[in-house]
Amino acid sequence: MADLVIRNxxxxxxxxxxxxxxGIDLEISKGEIHAVMGPNGSGKSTLSHVLMGHPGYEVTDGEVLFEGxxxxxxxxxxxARLGLFLCFQYPYxxxxxxxxxxxxTAVNAHRKGGPEGTGEPIRIPEFRKKLQANMELLKIDRSMSSRYLNEGFSGGExxxxxxxxxxxxxxxxxxxxETDSGLDIDALRVVADGVNHYAGxxxxxxxxxxxxxxxxYITPDFVHVLVGGRIVRSGGAELAHELEKTGYTGVVPQEV
Ligand SMILES: Nc1ncnc2c1ncn2[C@@H]1O[C@H](COP(=O)(O)OP(=O)(O)O)[C@@H](O)[C@H]1O
Ligand SMILES: [Mg+2]
Known part of the structure; x- marks a missing residue:
């Protein structure tokens, strides 16, 4: 069974x-990159919110299993402690x-009862080392770690x-x-490189x-087209290129 199973x-x-x-059906396993594409208002953000348990949405049918x-x-x-992570479209x-x-704080919250199961907070030198390595990888200036969260940050930051x-x-x-929205090309590349690095x-x-x-910049293994709250087509990376040429109307069945 896939790690994440979404049924109806x-x-x-x-x-x-x-x-x-x-009526969404979707299965995602570790090691796979799935892109869900769709026009504005098709339900993309709703899907991510429902998966993370946002209280503003109500599931009326179907099921979602994560590792069973x-x-x-x-x-x-x-x-979150089970290992789900959501990047928000509009960070706070x-x-x-x-x-x-x-x-x-976030790392420690995850460790508490998380898969590591230690419950012990991360030791400061270990945390610093890990933070520095990741910041270097993402070409984030060192000074950023002492700034206040998102205050005065640019979209790219x-x-x-x-x-x-x-x-x-x-x-x-x-x-x-929508991690790509509002990014200039350099920032987009950094984000894509980061995702490519961490994906595995x-x-x-x-x-x-x-x-x-x-x-x-990120080659998905699977592409799904979401229209009107349903996945109307799935394919490989080539489907994204087809969409670019035809727009959503080109790939969507007429009755949708
Ligand atoms: N909290 C909300 N209140 C009212 N309407 C909402 C809310 N969230 C989503 N919607 C509506 O649900 C539909 C799908 O929205 P959304 O999932 O954000 O689409 P997408 O991310 O694909 O643009 C839209 O018509 C949107 O207006
Ligand atoms: Mg959205």
């Missing part, structure tokens, strides 16, 4: 009748909390920080929602994007 997932915004996800466990039963922090600012201290967080937490499944046999990636652009 239906979801709506809490306290509304409007169904946004209308019913993910939908779990609280947000439990999902935490004034007064430095990047380094935020990351150390915020995205780099998200990828840094990913590198520090080493999730089993990384969900990247121990991590699966769900890359959610409206645009094909980031897929010039």
């Amino acid at each position: 997932l239906h979801a709506r915004i809490a306290d509304s009748d409007q169904e946004i996800l209308r 466990q019913d993910l939908l039963e779990l609280e947000v922090d439990e999902r 600012t935490i004034p007064g909390v430095s990047v380094a201290s935020f990351l150390r 915020k995205k780099r920080l998200e990828i840094l967080q990913l590198g520090m937490l080493e999730p089993k499944l990384a969900i990247l929602d 046999p121990n991590m699966g990636v769900l890359l959610i994007t409206h645009y094909q652009r980031i897929l010039n």
Whole structure:
């Protein structure tokens, strides 16, 4: 069985009748990169929020299993400790909390009851070493670690920080929602290089994007087209190139 199994997932915004996800089937295993592409409003962010347990959404049918466990039963922090990671489309600012201290808190929260099972906080020298190695890899200036989280960060800096967080937490499944939006080409490359570096046999990636652009730098194993809350087509990396030429109308069956 795949690590993440989504079966017939239906979801709506809490306290509304409007169904946004209308029967999603998707399986992702570690070592695989899946891109989900779709026009604005098709339900891409809803899918990532439902997977992470955002309280604003309600699952009305279907199931989601992660390593055989019913993910939908779990609280947000439990999902994170299981190894799920979500990069937000719109990262938040935490004034007064430095990047380094935020990351150390996040790493320690993961260790508590996490797969390492030690419950012991990471030792400071070990943390510093790991942080430095990851910052170098992502070409993040050293001074950034003492700045306050996202305060006054440019779009590109915020995205780099998200990828840094990913590198520090080493999730089993990384969900990247529109990580390419608002990035100039250099920042896009850094983010893509980071994802390519961290992707590997121990991590699966769900890359959610409206645009094909980031897929010039990250080659997905599978591409899925999400329209109207359903996956209307799946294929390999070539499907993304086809979409670029034809637009979504070209690949979507007429009745959708
Ligand atoms: N919290 C919300 N309140 C009201 N409408 C929402 C909310 N979240 C999503 N929607 C609606 O659900 C649909 C899907 O949104 P979303 O999942 O954000 O799409 P995408 O990420 O593909 O652009 C849109 O029509 C959007 O307006
Ligand atoms: Mg979105």
